Amino acid sequence: MPELPEVETIVRDLRSDIVNEKITDIIINYEKSIATPAPNQFIKLVENQKILAITRRAKYIVIDLANPYYLIMHMRMTGKLILQPDTTQPTKHDHIVFQLSNANHLLFNDTRKFGRFYLVKNTASILGKLGPEPLGDNFYFEDFSKKLSKTSRQIKPLLLDQQFVAGLGNIYTDEALWEAGIHPKQPANLLSPNKKKVLFSAIKQVLRKGIDNRGTSLGNGDGNYTSSDNSRGTNQKQLTVFARNNQPCLNCNRPIKKIVVAQRGTHYCSNCQRLRKK
DNA sequence: CCATATGTTACTCG
């Protein structure tokens, strides 16, 4: 569920509340949420550690502990990190509870149980293969353009590939492709130089907008995104194609179509986003 | 019962 803007929102919000606090106790209700190491080792190594920093890489949250370890987590589809007073009762899908020294709980809540924690000394063991941060200093058009030219893969699954660019998910990929006027099944190597340039900018634009709007919160169910204070973002109100099937394209007024590409629901305008063949 | 869901990975086939 959370893509780059949602994870960024959570990290920014949590930073002021958890940095310099100590993790005084850990409760594990669902052991599979801990990918590594074994749960008893995990508890031993995290307990009584001070939190030095919290940062984001792609869709991962990285918490630097005072010992040599990093607590890395990925929320996958429905994972949430919720900070609340430790007097609040944990609820159904709260799988991990971190008691903090400031009388708060940091709860890992995950309806579908896909989210994972990794406690490692070397962050590269988890983050090493990720592509560039699209809002970072190392996202260069020259590299992006070259990599696009080297593959015939469909552009949508390519943008979803975290080794190509890190942080895009289903929502922001559809949004970026509409913004750039590119068909989701467009073979990457057949993109014109101009389209590559427009796409490069569109990726950054839709992600920045998502962050400015504190993320996209779809639907009302339990698994939908909220930030760490349980509040919703507002980006869903400004989506151009995602979840807008049959509604008019904001550019040409024709109905937005929904198809399946690489097993993912894909929203686009068949008039504004044409396939280009060489 | 069936399809779908903001993510990722392993596997198959051509």
Add this chain to the structure above:
DNA sequence: ACGAGTAACATATG
């Protein structure tokens, strides 16, 4: 090796 397609993980909702 590459790329497309499929299933799997686990739960909820329409």
